[in-house]
Amino acid sequence: MENVIMIVITLVAAVGAYIAGSRISKKDSGSIVRQAEELASKVLDDARREAETIAKEAELKAKDEALQIKDEYEQELREKKKELQGLEKRLGQKEENLDKKVALFDQKELDILKKEQIFTQKEQSLQQRDEELKQAADVQRAKLETISGMSASEAKKELMDAMEDEAKHDAAKLIKIIEEEARETADKKAKELISLAVQRYAGEYVAEKTVSVVPLPSDEMKGRIIGREGRNIRALEAATGIDLIIDDTPEAVILSGFNPVRREVARLSLEKLIADGRIHPGRIEEVVAKSTEEVEQTIKEAGEQAAFDLGVHGIHPEVLKLIGRLRYRTSYTQNVYQHSLEVAFLCGIMAAELGVNVKQAKRAGLLHDLGKAVDHEVEGSHAVIGAELARKYGESPKIVHAIMAHHEDEKPTTVLAVLVQAADALSGARPGARREMMETYVKRLDDLERIATSFSGVTNSFAIQAGREIRVMVSSDQITDDQSLIMARDIAKKIEAEMTYPGQIKVNVIRETRAVEYAR
Structure with a gap:
């Protein structure tokens, strides 16, 4: 490439010389032209020879590269061929192995078919033997039934009865052993807890009835209470919702009603009217309204006092009013308000001994009979009613469950529920706590x-x-x-x-x- 460039430069120089020579005088032009032509001819010959040399070198170089590429291709082809020969050999070996395995599988299949035939024959033989044994067993059962004079179903029933008796006997023994073991470990501790709780709390006992008796200063007051054509007694009964019984009982009026709060309002109103002496419908309504406010205030104070005595706080005001209403409610002549306090104290004492939350136990014990404050107004068990009221006024699920479960309306699943159940039984079952009618x-x-x-x-x-x-x-x-x-x-x-x-x-x-x- 460099030689070609030199040739081109020489030609350019020659042309330039020629142009310059054309400007020289005509005298020297002939010699100069000849020299230029000779030089150009020489340059052209040199360039031609140089070009031929370059062409030959390029041709030789191309041939060498072609030979090298051919050698490389042949080498790669030989390697590929060798690799293919190896693959072919391995494929041949695998094919040979597959042929051997197919032959082996065919042999195993034949063996399996032979074994299946053997098993089928054995199965048929076993079925035949089973039928023979069944026939023999039927014959033997018939002989046994003939000898014993009892059918198979009767014998089976007798055997089952004997096994049932034996199982009951074993179960009774096991129950006895378990009870003895449990009693040894638990009875002493339970008695200690209960006796300690009872000893540490002695609740006051108040016995009330479903009627209230109001003493009179004289029998003349009965006529004033009745009023002209009975208007005073009707007004009092209408205002309080309580029946007034005026009979031959000397110097006494009987108030009868199932609602203890209304009965208390009637009692207070009648006592105030007797003390005041002014008895007429207008005065009766005024006194009953005032007595109702006093009783409501007393109820509220009683509920607050119960919560204060027990150290239980955060109870809804409506729940406190319901607790206060229990003061006028009795169960088998046992005052429910005092009973609830007693149950709360017993729950707290037993919870302290067991390491359970004492305040929560007292709270559940205080609220366990909450439903008795309204059970005469709402249909259902007092435990269910009390649980619904507690849930309504935001008590925790544990308290609600303890209230619901204390009379097995719901199966007790917590220690708190069991404590309330036990404390309720203790308070109600202790001697002198409750009395019943003779009938x-x-x-x-x-x-x-x-x-x-x-x-x-x-x-x-x-x-x-x-x-x-x-x-x-x-x-x-x-x-x-x-x-x-x-x-x-x-x-x-x-x-x-x-x-x-x-x-x-x-x-x-x-x-x-x-x-x-x-x-x-």
Whole structure:
């Protein structure tokens, strides 16, 4: 490439010389032209030779590169061929292995078919043997039924009965062992907790009835209370919603009604009217309104005082009013307000011994009979009503559950619910806490003895402890010691299902064996 450039420069120089020579005098022009032509010819020859040389070198170089490319291609082709030969060899080996495996699988398939034929023959043989055994068993069963004089179903039933009796016997033994173990570890601690709680709290007891008696200064006051054509007594009954009974009882008027708050309003109003002496419809309405305000204030103060005494705070004002209304409510002659306080204290004491939240336990105990403040106005169990009221006024789910579960309206699932249930039973079942009418008392004793004697094997039953215990005497020939445990549980379950009673009832099944002989 450089040579070609030199040639081009030389030509340019020659042309320039030629142009310059044309300007020289004609005299020298001939010689100069000749020299230029010679020089140009020489330059052209040199350039031609140089170009031929360059062309030959380029051709040789191209041939060398072509040969090199050919060698590389042939080398690559040889490697590819060698690689293909290796692949072909491996494929041949794999094909040979596959042929061997196919042959092996064919052989295994033949073996499996032979084994299936053998198994089919054995299965047919076993089925035939089963049929023979079944026929033999039928023949044997028929012979056994003939010998024993009892059908297979009867024998099965007798066997099942025997197994059931044995299972009951074993279950009774297991129950006895478990109860003894549990009693050894738990009975002592439970008694300590309960006795400690009862000893540390002694609640006042107030007995009230569903009627109130208002004393009169003289029998002449009865006529003034009745009024002309009975207008005063009608006005008083209409204003208070309580019936006034004016009979032959000397110097006394009886107020009768199921709403204790209204009865208290009527009592206060009548006492004020008697003391004032002015008894007429207008005055009656005025005095009843004033007495109603006083009773409402007393109710509010009673609820606040209960919460203060227990150290329970944050109770909704409407709930406090309901607690105060319990002051005028009784259950089996036990004042529900005092009962609620007692249950709250007992819950708190037992919770402290068990390491449970004391304030929460007191709160649940105080509110457990909340429904009794309105159960005469709303249909349903007082536990369910109380739980709904507590939920309505923002009490926690644990408190609501404890209220709902304290009479098994809901199964107790927390320690708090069990504590409230136990404290409620303690407060209601302690001696002197509650009294009943004679008719109800006698009927409960009769029902207890009737339920106990309805079980087979019972010879006598005696309801004692004012109906809080039933002693059942059983025949030792018909009932075993283990069966007596089961009978006690069954009697207790039947009492729970068929009777309504305060507190709890102890079922005591007694079995004894007596050997009697006379010496003559």
